[in-house]
Amino acid sequence: MIHFIILFLICFLPCAALGAGEVNDTPKVYDVVIVGGGIAGLTAAYNLDDYDVLLLEMKKEVGGRASTGQYRTVSFARGAEYLGKPEDALAEMIDELGLTLREIPAPADIVFRGGKFYVGELGKARLLVEKSNIGEFNRFARRLQEMYDTYDEIPDISLKGELARMDNITAKQWFDENHFPQIYHEVYNVTARGLFGAALDEISALAVLPEFAFDFDGFEGVDDEDELALELSETDGSTGMYTFDKGIGAIPVALSQDLGDSIRTNTRVTAIARVGELFEVSCIENGNKELSYRAEAVIIATSAAVALDIGDGALSGRQRQLLSSVEYAPYATIALFSDSPIFDKGFDLAIEDGNILTDIYYASWVADHYLPRKGENRDAWGSVICAAPKSYRDHSLLELSDKELLSEVLVAIDKVLPGSSAHVVGHEITRFRHGFPVMTPGSYQRMVELDKVDGQGLILAGDYLIYPTFEAAASSGYLAAEKAIEWLSD
Numbered sequence: 001m002i003h004f005i006i007l008f009l010i011c012f013l014p015c016a017a018l019g020a021g022e023v024n025d026t027p028k029v030y031d032v033v034i035v036g037g038g039i040a041g042l043t044a045a046y047n048l049d050d051y052d053v054l055l056l057e058m059k060k061e062v063g064g065r066a067s068t069g070q071y072r073t074v075s076f077a078r079g080a081e082y083l084g085k086p087e088d089a090l091a092e093m094i095d096e097l098g099l100t101l102r103e104i105p106a107p108a109d110i111v112f113r114g115g116k117f118y119v120g121e122l123g124k125a126r127l128l129v130e131k132s133n134i135g136e137f138n139r140f141a142r143r144l145q146e147m148y149d150t151y152d153e154i155p156d157i158s159l160k161g162e163l164a165r166m167d168n169i170t171a172k173q174w175f176d177e178n179h180f181p182q183i184y185h186e187v188y189n190v191t192a193r194g195l196f197g198a199a200l201d202e203i204s205a206l207a208v209l210p211e212f213a214f215d216f217d218g219f220e221g222v223d224d225e226d227e228l229a230l231e232l233s234e235t236d237g238s239t240g241m242y243t244f245d246k247g248i249g250a251i252p253v254a255l256s257q258d259l260g261d262s263i264r265t266n267t268r269v270t271a272i273a274r275v276g277e278l279f280e281v282s283c284i285e286n287g288n289k290e291l292s293y294r295a296e297a298v299i300i301a302t303s304a305a306v307a308l309d310i311g312d313g314a315l316s317g318r319q320r321q322l323l324s325s326v327e328y329a330p331y332a333t334i335a336l337f338s339d340s341p342i343f344d345k346g347f348d349l350a351i352e353d354g355n356i357l358t359d360i361y362y363a364s365w366v367a368d369h370y371l372p373r374k375g376e377n378r379d380a381w382g383s384v385i386c387a388a389p390k391s392y393r394d395h396s397l398l399e400l401s402d403k404e405l406l407s408e409v410l411v412a413i414d415k416v417l418p419g420s421s422a423h424v425v426g427h428e429i430t431r432f433r434h435g436f437p438v439m440t441p442g443s444y445q446r447m448v449e450l451d452k453v454d455g456q457g458l459i460l461a462g463d464y465l466i467y468p469t470f471e472a473a474a475s476s477g478y479l480a481a482e483k484a485i486e487w488l489s490d
Protein backbone atom coordinates (compact mmCIF):
# COMPACT_ATOMS: atom_id res chain seq x y z
CA MET A 1 0.00 0.00 0.00
CA ILE A 2 2.80 2.39 0.91
CA HIS A 3 4.51 1.60 -2.38
CA PHE A 4 1.28 2.26 -4.22
CA ILE A 5 0.84 5.68 -2.60
CA ILE A 6 4.43 6.58 -3.37
CA LEU A 7 4.13 5.48 -6.98
CA PHE A 8 0.97 7.55 -7.18
CA LEU A 9 2.81 10.57 -5.78
CA ILE A 10 5.69 10.13 -8.20
CA CYS A 11 3.51 9.62 -11.28
CA PHE A 12 0.70 12.04 -10.66
CA LEU A 13 1.95 14.67 -8.28
CA PRO A 14 5.38 15.67 -9.54
CA CYS A 15 5.16 19.10 -7.95
CA ALA A 16 4.56 17.55 -4.55
CA ALA A 17 7.84 15.71 -4.87
CA LEU A 18 9.85 18.86 -5.42
CA GLY A 19 12.02 20.40 -2.77
CA ALA A 20 11.37 24.08 -1.99
CA GLY A 21 12.56 26.37 -4.75
CA GLU A 22 12.68 23.67 -7.42
CA VAL A 23 10.95 24.26 -10.71
CA ASN A 24 11.80 21.21 -12.82
CA ASP A 25 9.31 18.48 -13.51
CA THR A 26 11.87 15.87 -12.58
CA PRO A 27 12.14 15.67 -8.82
CA LYS A 28 15.58 16.30 -7.46
CA VAL A 29 17.46 13.33 -6.07
CA TYR A 30 19.44 14.14 -2.94
CA ASP A 31 22.54 12.21 -2.05
CA VAL A 32 21.27 11.81 1.51
CA VAL A 33 18.04 12.66 3.29
CA ILE A 34 18.38 12.76 7.07
CA VAL A 35 15.33 12.32 9.27
CA GLY A 36 15.54 14.09 12.64
CA GLY A 37 17.34 17.23 13.71
CA GLY A 38 18.65 16.14 17.10
CA ILE A 39 22.41 16.14 17.63
CA ALA A 40 22.74 12.77 15.82
CA GLY A 41 21.07 14.00 12.62
CA LEU A 42 22.77 17.41 12.75
CA THR A 43 26.21 15.85 13.23
CA ALA A 44 25.57 13.53 10.29
CA ALA A 45 24.58 16.49 8.10
CA TYR A 46 27.61 18.50 9.23
CA ASN A 47 29.93 15.66 8.22
CA LEU A 48 28.30 15.32 4.81
CA ASP A 49 28.96 18.88 3.73
CA ASP A 50 30.49 17.76 0.42
CA TYR A 51 27.20 16.09 -0.51
CA ASP A 52 23.74 17.20 -1.41
CA VAL A 53 21.94 16.70 1.88
CA LEU A 54 18.48 17.50 3.17
CA LEU A 55 17.61 17.21 6.87
CA LEU A 56 13.93 16.98 7.84
CA GLU A 57 12.87 17.88 11.38
CA MET A 58 9.27 17.70 12.55
CA LYS A 59 9.51 20.43 15.19
CA LYS A 60 9.87 24.12 14.45
CA GLU A 61 13.39 24.08 15.87
CA VAL A 62 16.19 21.56 15.78
CA GLY A 63 17.89 20.17 18.90
CA GLY A 64 15.53 17.38 19.95
CA ARG A 65 16.33 16.27 23.48
CA ALA A 66 19.06 18.90 23.73
CA SER A 67 17.21 22.13 23.19
CA THR A 68 17.45 25.25 25.30
CA GLY A 69 14.52 27.46 26.28
CA GLN A 70 14.46 31.13 27.24
CA TYR A 71 12.35 32.84 29.87
CA ARG A 72 13.11 36.56 30.14
CA THR A 73 16.87 36.64 30.89
CA VAL A 74 17.05 32.96 31.87
CA SER A 75 18.33 30.30 29.45
CA PHE A 76 17.37 26.84 30.59
CA ALA A 77 17.83 23.27 29.34
CA ARG A 78 14.74 21.34 28.34
CA GLY A 79 16.76 18.13 28.11
CA ALA A 80 20.55 17.65 28.16
CA GLU A 81 22.27 19.75 30.83
CA TYR A 82 26.00 19.03 30.53
CA LEU A 83 28.74 17.11 28.74
CA GLY A 84 31.85 15.33 29.85
CA LYS A 85 34.96 16.85 28.27
CA PRO A 86 34.17 16.63 24.55
CA GLU A 87 36.55 14.52 22.49
CA ASP A 88 37.16 13.56 18.86
CA ALA A 89 34.49 14.57 16.34
CA LEU A 90 32.40 16.52 18.86
CA ALA A 91 35.37 18.51 20.15
CA GLU A 92 36.39 19.32 16.59
CA MET A 93 32.88 20.43 15.68
CA ILE A 94 32.59 22.68 18.76
CA ASP A 95 35.89 24.22 17.84
CA GLU A 96 34.97 24.77 14.19
CA LEU A 97 31.64 26.29 15.19
CA GLY A 98 33.53 28.79 17.36
CA LEU A 99 31.64 27.94 20.56
CA THR A 100 33.16 28.66 23.96
CA LEU A 101 32.99 25.67 26.23
CA ARG A 102 32.53 26.39 29.95
CA GLU A 103 33.54 24.04 32.69
CA ILE A 104 30.72 23.87 35.21
CA PRO A 105 32.08 25.35 38.42
CA ALA A 106 32.15 23.36 41.66
CA PRO A 107 30.13 22.32 43.46
CA ALA A 108 28.47 20.67 40.50
CA ASP A 109 26.79 18.02 42.63
CA ILE A 110 25.00 18.24 45.92
CA VAL A 111 23.07 15.33 47.38
CA PHE A 112 20.02 15.87 49.57
CA ARG A 113 19.18 13.07 51.97
CA GLY A 114 17.41 12.88 55.31
CA GLY A 115 17.15 16.67 55.55
CA LYS A 116 20.90 17.18 54.98
CA PHE A 117 22.88 18.50 52.02
CA TYR A 118 26.09 16.65 51.10
CA VAL A 119 28.04 19.18 49.12
CA GLY A 120 30.89 18.81 46.72
CA GLU A 121 32.74 16.53 44.41
CA LEU A 122 32.81 13.66 46.86
CA GLY A 123 29.68 14.59 48.79
CA LYS A 124 28.25 11.20 47.95
CA ALA A 125 31.32 9.55 49.50
CA ARG A 126 30.76 11.42 52.74
CA LEU A 127 27.13 10.33 52.77
CA LEU A 128 27.98 6.68 52.11
CA VAL A 129 30.65 6.56 54.83
CA GLU A 130 28.31 8.23 57.29
CA LYS A 131 25.55 5.71 56.57
CA SER A 132 27.80 2.61 56.43
CA ASN A 133 31.48 2.65 57.36
CA ILE A 134 34.85 3.44 55.82
CA GLY A 135 35.65 -0.21 55.03
CA GLU A 136 32.43 -0.73 53.10
CA PHE A 137 32.96 2.49 51.23
CA ASN A 138 36.53 1.60 50.23
CA ARG A 139 35.37 -1.81 49.03
CA PHE A 140 32.60 -0.22 46.98
CA ALA A 141 34.81 2.48 45.41
CA ARG A 142 37.51 -0.09 44.54
CA ARG A 143 35.03 -2.50 42.94
CA LEU A 144 33.73 0.37 40.83
CA GLN A 145 37.26 1.28 39.76
CA GLU A 146 37.93 -2.31 38.70
CA MET A 147 34.74 -2.22 36.70
CA TYR A 148 35.76 1.05 35.11
CA ASP A 149 39.11 -0.41 34.04
CA THR A 150 37.37 -3.32 32.33
CA TYR A 151 35.12 -0.85 30.58
CA ASP A 152 38.14 0.70 28.86
CA GLU A 153 38.05 -2.29 26.53
CA ILE A 154 34.84 -1.01 24.97
CA PRO A 155 34.23 -0.20 22.12
CA ASP A 156 36.34 -3.15 21.08
CA ILE A 157 33.24 -4.97 22.11
CA SER A 158 33.74 -8.59 21.53
CA LEU A 159 31.97 -8.85 24.88
CA LYS A 160 33.68 -11.90 26.20
CA GLY A 161 34.10 -13.11 29.75
CA GLU A 162 33.42 -10.59 32.49
CA LEU A 163 32.27 -7.90 30.04
CA ALA A 164 29.65 -10.20 28.56
CA ARG A 165 28.50 -11.22 32.03
CA MET A 166 28.19 -7.57 33.11
CA ASP A 167 26.15 -6.83 30.01
CA ASN A 168 23.77 -9.63 30.90
CA ILE A 169 23.15 -8.88 34.57
CA THR A 170 21.35 -5.87 36.02
CA ALA A 171 23.15 -3.30 38.16
CA LYS A 172 21.04 -4.48 41.10
CA GLN A 173 22.37 -8.01 40.66
CA TRP A 174 25.90 -6.57 40.82
CA PHE A 175 25.07 -4.68 44.04
CA ASP A 176 23.50 -7.84 45.50
CA GLU A 177 26.32 -10.20 44.58
CA ASN A 178 28.79 -7.80 46.21
CA HIS A 179 26.60 -7.53 49.34
CA PHE A 180 26.75 -3.76 49.54
CA PRO A 181 24.53 -2.22 52.23
CA GLN A 182 21.00 -1.09 51.32
CA ILE A 183 21.97 2.60 51.42
CA TYR A 184 24.19 2.04 48.35
CA HIS A 185 21.20 0.69 46.43
CA GLU A 186 19.07 3.66 47.44
CA VAL A 187 21.63 6.31 46.58
CA TYR A 188 22.44 4.77 43.20
CA ASN A 189 18.89 3.86 42.29
CA VAL A 190 17.97 7.53 42.21
CA THR A 191 21.16 8.29 40.27
CA ALA A 192 20.16 5.71 37.64
CA ARG A 193 16.62 7.07 37.47
CA GLY A 194 17.86 10.63 37.11
CA LEU A 195 20.48 9.76 34.50
CA PHE A 196 18.57 7.21 32.45
CA GLY A 197 14.94 7.05 33.61
CA ALA A 198 15.32 3.44 34.73
CA ALA A 199 15.88 1.65 38.04
CA LEU A 200 18.92 -0.42 39.07
CA ASP A 201 17.02 -3.65 38.55
CA GLU A 202 16.23 -2.69 34.94
CA ILE A 203 19.53 -1.45 33.63
CA SER A 204 22.56 -3.51 32.68
CA ALA A 205 25.52 -3.42 35.08
CA LEU A 206 27.85 -2.72 32.18
CA ALA A 207 25.79 0.28 31.14
CA VAL A 208 25.59 2.09 34.41
CA LEU A 209 28.50 1.17 36.71
CA PRO A 210 31.15 3.11 34.76
CA GLU A 211 28.91 6.14 35.20
CA PHE A 212 28.96 5.59 38.98
CA ALA A 213 32.71 4.99 38.95
CA PHE A 214 33.16 8.47 37.52
CA ASP A 215 32.27 9.84 41.00
CA PHE A 216 35.40 8.24 42.46
CA ASP A 217 37.80 8.50 39.58
CA GLY A 218 41.34 8.16 40.97
CA PHE A 219 40.15 7.46 44.53
CA GLU A 220 42.52 4.91 45.98
CA GLY A 221 40.89 4.21 49.29
CA VAL A 222 41.46 5.70 52.75
CA ASP A 223 42.12 4.32 56.22
CA ASP A 224 39.86 6.52 58.29
CA GLU A 225 37.50 9.47 58.15
CA ASP A 226 40.30 11.99 58.75
CA GLU A 227 42.04 10.73 55.66
CA LEU A 228 38.78 10.85 53.76
CA ALA A 229 38.32 14.50 54.76
CA LEU A 230 41.88 15.16 53.60
CA GLU A 231 41.22 13.41 50.30
CA LEU A 232 38.06 15.44 49.90
CA SER A 233 39.79 18.73 50.61
CA GLU A 234 42.49 17.89 48.10
CA THR A 235 40.18 18.07 45.12
CA ASP A 236 41.31 20.62 42.56
CA GLY A 237 37.86 22.13 42.03
CA SER A 238 37.56 20.84 38.49
CA THR A 239 34.28 19.08 37.86
CA GLY A 240 34.88 17.54 34.43
CA MET A 241 31.40 18.73 33.42
CA TYR A 242 30.91 21.22 30.60
CA THR A 243 28.29 23.36 28.93
CA PHE A 244 27.94 26.73 27.17
CA ASP A 245 26.59 30.07 28.36
CA LYS A 246 23.29 29.23 26.69
CA GLY A 247 23.37 25.53 27.53
CA ILE A 248 24.07 22.45 25.43
CA GLY A 249 21.41 23.68 23.02
CA ALA A 250 24.02 26.16 21.75
CA ILE A 251 25.47 23.34 19.61
CA PRO A 252 22.25 22.50 17.70
CA VAL A 253 21.59 26.23 17.24
CA ALA A 254 25.07 26.82 15.79
CA LEU A 255 24.77 23.71 13.60
CA SER A 256 21.43 24.83 12.27
CA GLN A 257 22.93 28.21 11.32
CA ASP A 258 25.86 26.47 9.67
CA LEU A 259 23.68 24.05 7.72
CA GLY A 260 21.23 26.75 6.62
CA ASP A 261 18.96 25.70 3.76
CA SER A 262 19.85 22.04 4.08
CA ILE A 263 17.43 21.89 7.00
CA ARG A 264 13.68 21.87 6.66
CA THR A 265 11.83 22.19 9.97
CA ASN A 266 8.10 21.65 10.62
CA THR A 267 8.41 18.62 8.36
CA ARG A 268 7.31 15.30 9.82
CA VAL A 269 8.42 12.21 7.97
CA THR A 270 5.64 9.66 7.72
CA ALA A 271 7.19 6.87 5.64
CA ILE A 272 10.33 5.76 3.87
CA ALA A 273 10.18 3.33 0.97
CA ARG A 274 12.58 1.88 -1.57
CA VAL A 275 11.69 2.77 -5.13
CA GLY A 276 14.10 1.06 -7.48
CA GLU A 277 17.61 2.08 -6.46
CA LEU A 278 16.37 5.12 -4.59
CA PHE A 279 14.53 5.96 -1.40
CA GLU A 280 11.29 7.89 -1.31
CA VAL A 281 10.76 9.86 1.89
CA SER A 282 7.18 10.97 2.44
CA CYS A 283 6.42 13.77 4.84
CA ILE A 284 3.92 16.36 5.97
CA GLU A 285 5.07 19.96 6.07
CA ASN A 286 3.49 22.55 8.35
CA GLY A 287 0.86 20.10 9.51
CA ASN A 288 -1.00 19.69 6.22
CA LYS A 289 1.14 19.76 3.06
CA GLU A 290 2.13 16.32 1.78
CA LEU A 291 5.54 16.13 0.15
CA SER A 292 8.06 13.52 -0.79
CA TYR A 293 11.78 13.60 -1.42
CA ARG A 294 14.06 11.15 -3.15
CA ALA A 295 17.56 10.20 -2.13
CA GLU A 296 20.25 7.66 -2.73
CA ALA A 297 20.73 7.11 0.99
CA VAL A 298 18.65 7.87 4.07
CA ILE A 299 19.83 8.35 7.64
CA ILE A 300 17.10 7.88 10.23
CA ALA A 301 18.24 9.84 13.27
CA THR A 302 15.17 9.52 15.49
CA SER A 303 14.40 7.25 18.42
CA ALA A 304 14.38 3.54 17.59
CA ALA A 305 10.60 3.45 18.01
CA VAL A 306 10.07 6.19 15.41
CA ALA A 307 12.64 4.62 13.07
CA LEU A 308 10.69 1.38 13.23
CA ASP A 309 7.44 3.14 12.47
CA ILE A 310 8.50 5.36 9.55
CA GLY A 311 11.07 2.96 8.13
CA ASP A 312 8.80 -0.05 8.13
CA GLY A 313 8.69 -0.40 4.34
CA ALA A 314 12.45 -0.08 3.86
CA LEU A 315 14.19 -1.58 6.90
CA SER A 316 15.62 -5.06 6.69
CA GLY A 317 14.04 -7.80 8.79
CA ARG A 318 17.07 -7.86 11.09
CA GLN A 319 17.01 -4.07 11.54
CA ARG A 320 13.32 -4.24 12.45
CA GLN A 321 13.91 -7.06 14.90
CA LEU A 322 16.74 -5.24 16.69
CA LEU A 323 14.96 -1.89 16.71
CA SER A 324 11.85 -3.41 18.22
CA SER A 325 13.89 -4.63 21.20
CA VAL A 326 14.88 -1.07 22.24
CA GLU A 327 12.81 0.04 25.22
CA TYR A 328 12.35 3.69 26.19
CA ALA A 329 11.90 5.47 29.49
CA PRO A 330 9.52 8.41 29.49
CA TYR A 331 10.81 11.53 31.23
CA ALA A 332 9.73 15.10 31.94
CA THR A 333 11.45 18.32 32.84
CA ILE A 334 9.64 21.14 34.56
CA ALA A 335 11.37 24.51 34.32
CA LEU A 336 10.29 26.72 37.20
CA PHE A 337 10.83 30.48 36.97
CA SER A 338 10.92 32.40 40.21
CA ASP A 339 11.32 35.89 41.62
CA SER A 340 14.32 34.73 43.69
CA PRO A 341 16.54 31.66 43.35
CA ILE A 342 14.97 28.40 44.54
CA PHE A 343 18.39 26.81 45.06
CA ASP A 344 21.62 28.52 44.05
CA LYS A 345 24.31 26.69 46.05
CA GLY A 346 25.35 24.34 43.24
CA PHE A 347 24.55 23.16 39.73
CA ASP A 348 22.72 19.89 40.42
CA LEU A 349 20.86 19.08 43.62
CA ALA A 350 20.14 15.33 43.61
CA ILE A 351 17.12 14.37 45.69
CA GLU A 352 16.79 11.16 47.71
CA ASP A 353 14.93 8.25 46.13
CA GLY A 354 11.19 7.77 46.34
CA ASN A 355 10.18 11.13 44.87
CA ILE A 356 8.85 12.07 41.45
CA LEU A 357 11.78 14.48 41.16
CA THR A 358 15.35 13.26 41.05
CA ASP A 359 17.30 16.49 40.45
CA ILE A 360 16.95 20.24 40.68
CA TYR A 361 19.31 22.07 38.32
CA TYR A 362 20.04 25.73 38.93
CA ALA A 363 19.69 27.19 35.44
CA SER A 364 21.87 30.23 36.07
CA TRP A 365 24.77 28.48 37.83
CA VAL A 366 27.10 28.87 34.87
CA ALA A 367 25.97 32.39 34.02
CA ASP A 368 26.45 33.44 37.69
CA HIS A 369 30.04 32.27 37.49
CA TYR A 370 31.13 33.33 34.01
CA LEU A 371 28.84 36.28 33.36
CA PRO A 372 28.41 37.75 36.85
CA ARG A 373 27.63 41.27 35.63
CA LYS A 374 24.74 39.97 33.62
CA GLY A 375 23.32 38.66 36.91
CA GLU A 376 22.94 42.22 38.14
CA ASN A 377 20.22 42.72 35.54
CA ARG A 378 18.55 39.40 36.17
CA ASP A 379 14.77 39.71 36.13
CA ALA A 380 14.00 36.04 36.93
CA TRP A 381 15.64 32.85 38.16
CA GLY A 382 15.25 29.40 36.72
CA SER A 383 15.41 25.86 38.08
CA VAL A 384 14.91 22.76 36.01
CA ILE A 385 13.24 19.91 37.83
CA CYS A 386 13.87 16.43 36.43
CA ALA A 387 10.89 14.13 36.83
CA ALA A 388 11.86 10.52 36.26
CA PRO A 389 9.66 7.43 36.37
CA LYS A 390 10.24 4.91 39.18
CA SER A 391 10.49 2.26 36.47
CA TYR A 392 10.82 2.82 32.74
CA ARG A 393 7.61 0.81 32.35
CA ASP A 394 5.69 3.43 34.33
CA HIS A 395 4.12 5.92 31.90
CA SER A 396 2.29 8.06 34.44
CA LEU A 397 4.56 11.04 33.69
CA LEU A 398 2.98 11.15 30.25
CA GLU A 399 -0.54 10.62 31.55
CA LEU A 400 -0.68 13.27 34.32
CA SER A 401 -2.19 16.58 33.23
CA ASP A 402 0.12 19.62 33.29
CA LYS A 403 -1.72 20.86 36.37
CA GLU A 404 -1.29 17.55 38.21
CA LEU A 405 2.38 17.27 37.28
CA LEU A 406 3.13 20.83 38.34
CA SER A 407 1.31 20.44 41.61
CA GLU A 408 3.19 17.19 42.44
CA VAL A 409 6.49 18.90 41.68
CA LEU A 410 5.70 21.97 43.79
CA VAL A 411 4.76 19.79 46.78
CA ALA A 412 7.99 17.81 46.32
CA ILE A 413 10.29 20.86 46.11
CA ASP A 414 8.74 22.33 49.24
CA LYS A 415 9.72 19.16 51.12
CA VAL A 416 13.35 19.74 50.15
CA LEU A 417 13.47 23.54 50.10
CA PRO A 418 10.59 24.70 52.32
CA GLY A 419 8.62 27.69 51.04
CA SER A 420 10.25 27.72 47.62
CA SER A 421 7.04 27.11 45.65
CA ALA A 422 5.73 30.50 46.84
CA HIS A 423 8.42 32.18 44.69
CA VAL A 424 7.43 30.45 41.46
CA VAL A 425 6.03 32.90 38.90
CA GLY A 426 6.04 30.76 35.75
CA HIS A 427 6.82 27.33 34.38
CA GLU A 428 7.36 25.29 31.23
CA ILE A 429 6.81 21.53 31.03
CA THR A 430 8.60 19.35 28.48
CA ARG A 431 7.66 15.69 28.21
CA PHE A 432 9.68 13.05 26.42
CA ARG A 433 7.84 9.89 25.37
CA HIS A 434 11.22 8.50 24.32
CA GLY A 435 13.31 10.15 27.05
CA PHE A 436 16.11 7.59 27.30
CA PRO A 437 16.75 4.32 25.48
CA VAL A 438 17.01 1.88 28.36
CA MET A 439 20.21 -0.11 28.44
CA THR A 440 18.45 -3.29 29.52
CA PRO A 441 20.64 -6.39 30.00
CA GLY A 442 22.09 -7.48 26.66
CA SER A 443 21.94 -3.99 25.17
CA TYR A 444 25.65 -3.81 24.32
CA GLN A 445 25.27 -7.06 22.46
CA ARG A 446 22.33 -5.58 20.59
CA MET A 447 24.41 -2.53 19.65
CA VAL A 448 27.13 -4.71 18.23
CA GLU A 449 24.51 -6.52 16.14
CA LEU A 450 22.90 -3.29 14.95
CA ASP A 451 26.26 -1.94 13.90
CA LYS A 452 26.93 -5.04 11.81
CA VAL A 453 23.68 -4.94 9.83
CA ASP A 454 24.09 -3.62 6.31
CA GLY A 455 21.05 -1.40 5.76
CA GLN A 456 21.72 -1.11 1.98
CA GLY A 457 21.70 2.68 2.10
CA LEU A 458 19.21 2.94 4.98
CA ILE A 459 21.42 3.98 7.87
CA LEU A 460 20.53 4.42 11.52
CA ALA A 461 21.79 7.08 13.93
CA GLY A 462 20.82 8.03 17.47
CA ASP A 463 21.88 7.59 21.06
CA TYR A 464 20.32 4.09 21.32
CA LEU A 465 23.13 2.84 19.04
CA ILE A 466 25.96 3.78 21.40
CA TYR A 467 24.96 5.22 24.78
CA PRO A 468 22.19 7.53 25.97
CA THR A 469 24.21 10.74 26.05
CA PHE A 470 24.59 13.78 23.85
CA GLU A 471 28.18 12.97 22.97
CA ALA A 472 27.35 9.37 22.04
CA ALA A 473 24.45 10.57 19.91
CA ALA A 474 26.86 12.95 18.13
CA SER A 475 29.27 10.05 17.54
CA SER A 476 26.45 7.96 16.09
CA GLY A 477 25.74 10.79 13.63
CA TYR A 478 29.40 10.96 12.67
CA LEU A 479 29.52 7.19 12.08
CA ALA A 480 26.28 7.33 10.08
CA ALA A 481 27.82 9.99 7.82
CA GLU A 482 30.81 7.71 7.24
CA LYS A 483 28.50 4.83 6.33
CA ALA A 484 26.56 7.07 3.93
CA ILE A 485 29.76 8.16 2.20
CA GLU A 486 30.80 4.54 1.82
CA TRP A 487 27.39 3.64 0.35
CA LEU A 488 27.46 6.58 -2.09
CA SER A 489 30.95 5.74 -3.26
CA ASP A 490 30.11 2.06 -3.96
Ligand SMILES: Cc1cc2nc3c(=O)[nH]c(=O)nc-3n(C[C@H](O)[C@H](O)[C@H](O)COP(=O)(O)OP(=O)(O)OC[C@H]3O[C@@H](n4cnc5c(N)ncnc54)[C@H](O)[C@@H]3O)c2cc1C
Binding pocket: 035, 036, 037, 038, 039, 040, 041, 056, 057, 058, 059, 062, 063, 064, 065, 066, 078, 079, 080, 081, 082, 083, 084, 267, 268, 269, 270, 301, 302, 303, 306, 310, 331, 332, 333, 432, 434, 435, 436, 461, 462, 463, 464, 467, 468, 469, 470, 471, 473
Ligand atom coordinates in the same frame (compact mmCIF):
# COMPACT_ATOMS: atom_id res chain seq x y z
C1 LIG B 1 15.65 15.16 30.23
C2 LIG B 1 16.93 14.70 29.59
C3 LIG B 1 18.13 15.13 30.11
C4 LIG B 1 19.33 14.72 29.51
N1 LIG B 1 20.50 15.17 30.03
C5 LIG B 1 21.66 14.84 29.41
C6 LIG B 1 22.87 15.42 29.86
O1 LIG B 1 22.90 16.22 30.81
N2 LIG B 1 24.03 15.07 29.19
C7 LIG B 1 24.01 14.21 28.13
O2 LIG B 1 25.09 13.93 27.57
N3 LIG B 1 22.86 13.66 27.68
C8 LIG B 1 21.69 13.98 28.29
N4 LIG B 1 20.52 13.47 27.83
C9 LIG B 1 20.57 12.57 26.66
C10 LIG B 1 20.72 13.38 25.37
O3 LIG B 1 19.88 14.49 25.39
C11 LIG B 1 20.37 12.50 24.19
O4 LIG B 1 21.15 11.32 24.24
C12 LIG B 1 20.65 13.16 22.84
O5 LIG B 1 20.25 14.51 22.82
C13 LIG B 1 19.92 12.34 21.79
O6 LIG B 1 20.11 12.91 20.51
P1 LIG B 1 19.47 12.22 19.22
O7 LIG B 1 19.81 13.08 18.09
O8 LIG B 1 19.86 10.79 19.19
O9 LIG B 1 17.88 12.21 19.49
P2 LIG B 1 16.87 13.42 19.62
O10 LIG B 1 17.49 14.57 20.28
O11 LIG B 1 15.64 12.84 20.25
O12 LIG B 1 16.57 13.83 18.11
C14 LIG B 1 15.62 13.18 17.30
C15 LIG B 1 14.94 14.26 16.46
O13 LIG B 1 14.09 13.63 15.52
C16 LIG B 1 12.92 14.41 15.40
N5 LIG B 1 11.87 13.54 14.86
C17 LIG B 1 11.24 12.52 15.50
N6 LIG B 1 10.34 11.95 14.67
C18 LIG B 1 10.43 12.61 13.49
C19 LIG B 1 9.76 12.47 12.25
N7 LIG B 1 8.82 11.54 12.06
N8 LIG B 1 10.07 13.33 11.24
C20 LIG B 1 11.03 14.29 11.41
N9 LIG B 1 11.69 14.46 12.58
C21 LIG B 1 11.40 13.63 13.61
C22 LIG B 1 12.67 14.88 16.82
O14 LIG B 1 11.80 16.01 16.86
C23 LIG B 1 14.08 15.21 17.28
O15 LIG B 1 14.44 16.54 17.00
C24 LIG B 1 19.31 13.86 28.39
C25 LIG B 1 18.09 13.43 27.86
C26 LIG B 1 16.91 13.84 28.46
C27 LIG B 1 15.60 13.38 27.88
